[in-house]
Amino acid sequence: MKGEKCEVVDIWQILGKRWSLHILKNLSTNENIRFNELKRLIPDISSTVLSQRLLELEREGLITKKIYSEIPIRVEYGLTLRSKELETILQQLSNWIAKWNAHEKKKEAKAFPQMSKS
Amino acid sequence: MKGEKCEVVDIWQILGKRWSLHILKNLSTNENIRFNELKRLIPDISSTVLSQRLLELEREGLITKKIYSEIPIRVEYGLTLRSKELETILQQLSNWIAKWNAHEKKKEAKAFPQMSKS
DNA sequence: CGGAATCCTTGGAGATACTG
């Protein structure tokens, strides 16, 4: 943990950037999706940033990019085997959060029993 | 995935910030550690940011903070039950990265067999 | 010792416009 360069931190930092997770989520529910479709599915993201994130994720081997030289041009993005494995880890993370949120709510309910009525 | 507020994204955003992971790592290997010790263990972090990250992590219930009213004052940080569970997930993430790094190296070796000599 | 307050700097997000 001293001088060793930490791969986890690297990838974590990329995935931690804004929109990264949104992109992966949308790719996981719709496989093979086009740039503007993706953009429509993620409100408020700009094409600049979407393009950037996609590039970063592609470089990490987390998404595929297929270019169809039609007119107008068509580009489709999808998950890779690698990112599909990541999904399961993210799912565990999600479960972990859900579990502890439940704990929190219990504690709050005990501390402020009247709040459950309002 | 539309309007629902995503808890995973929230916590991911916090953990994705710079130094967050380093802090958790160091807390996991040394349990109960003081502010300046931690600072020494994480080269290049400023006390300003360390303090900030610690506060954020504490708010998320990921670290404990114990204050000893001695002179000079002593403050110790440690992991919580919640963050210890998180550790196992991070470990999986780490394994996942290692696994795919190995794949990459294999591919590179095939593509450029001469590189293994230099 | 463990921070908080202040100021400074920079990178990244976002808007807009343009192009193969």
Add this chain to the structure above:
DNA sequence: CAGTATCTCCAAGGATTCCG
């Protein structure tokens, strides 16, 4: 359609100083 180029702007990081 799928981006890139350019610009602006703000938040986060970092350095420094000070304090209970």
